[in-house]
Amino acid sequence: DAGVIQSPRHEVTEMGQEVTLRCKPISGHNSLFWYRQTMMRGLELLIYFNNNVPIDDSGMPEDRFSAKMPNASFSTLKIQPSEPRDSAVYFCASSFGTENTGELFFGEGSRLTVL
Amino acid sequence: GEDVEQSLFLSVREGDSSVINCTYTDSSSTYLYWYKQEPGAGLQLLTYIFSNMDMKQDQRLTVLLNKKDKHLSLRIADTQTGDSAIYFCAEGGYNKLIFGAGTRLAVHP
Numbered sequence: 011d012a013g014v015i016q017s018p019r020h021e022v023t024e025m026g027q028e029v030t031l032r033c034k035p036i037s038g039h040n041s042l043f044w045y046r047q048t049m050m051r052g053l054e055l056l057i058y059f060n061n062n063v064p065i066d067d068s069g070m071p072e073d074r075f076s077a078k079m080p081n082a083s084f085s086t087l088k089i090q091p092s093e094p095r096d097s098a099v100y101f102c103a104s105s106f107g108t109e110n111t112g113e114l115f116f117g118e119g120s121r122l123t124v125l
Numbered sequence: 126g127e128d129v130e131q132s133l134f135l136s137v138r139e140g141d142s143s144v145i146n147c148t149y150t151d152s153s154s155t156y157l158y159w160y161k162q163e164p165g166a167g168l169q170l171l172t173y174i175f176s177n178m179d180m181k182q183d184q185r186l187t188v189l190l191n192k193k194d195k196h197l198s199l200r201i202a203d204t205q206t207g208d209s210a211i212y213f214c215a216e217g218g219y220n221k222l223i224f225g226a227g228t229r230l231a232v233h234p
Contacts, residue, residue, distance in 0.1 A: 014167075045224075052226035053168075053213065066221065101167055111156055114222055116167030 014117035035104030129225035147214030
């Protein structure tokens with residue numbers, strides 16, 4: 011079974027450039043989450059969608075960050091313009107929102123380095 | 126607001142038991158979870174406990190929940206080198222999980 015698929019796995023870019031991270035959730039899952047992991051702040055929830063609708067974006071750091079989910083099988087997280095402090099591993103996760111345990115299934119992450 | 130706290134590091138000898146502790150703030154959480162992250166990978170659910178339970182055992186894993194003190198622990202019996210990873214405590218319900226900072230478990234011979 012295909013899990014959550016993220017791309018790219020690694021991205022190195024220069025300050026000021028636009029970065030787009032992509033996620034394909036597990037088929038049939040109706041909730042999608044974007045997390046950011048850094049040594050300093052641990053794992054932070056940035057935004058989550060339910061049935062393609064953004065429910066809570068209070069974790070999005072600032073207006074430079076935006077996320078979309080145009081359909082049930084695809085989501086993007088965009089940073090424009092990027093800054094060195096955005097360097098982190100970005101995880102996408104999905105779940106079936108009304109499932110018994112609410113387990114999240116994580117992708118392998120996109121490691122972003124902004125120089 | 127919601128908050129989950131756990132110690133950052135734990136070092137144990139192979140074969141000993143490991144105990145990872147966590148405190149949380151949201152008493153309305155339906156489930157509490159332990160996730161495991163191996164190097165270069167995403168998080169994977171290790172085990173979970175329903176909020177009306179005190180204990181859950183699953184092979185080498187024992188989860189203890191003290192709702193009064195909002196304290197959750199994970200005990201790994203007979204710890205092996207393959208258990209070396211970061212362990213995250215999480216609280217929440219069906220649509221939103223809040224994770225702790227993670228405890229890095231190092232297993233040495």
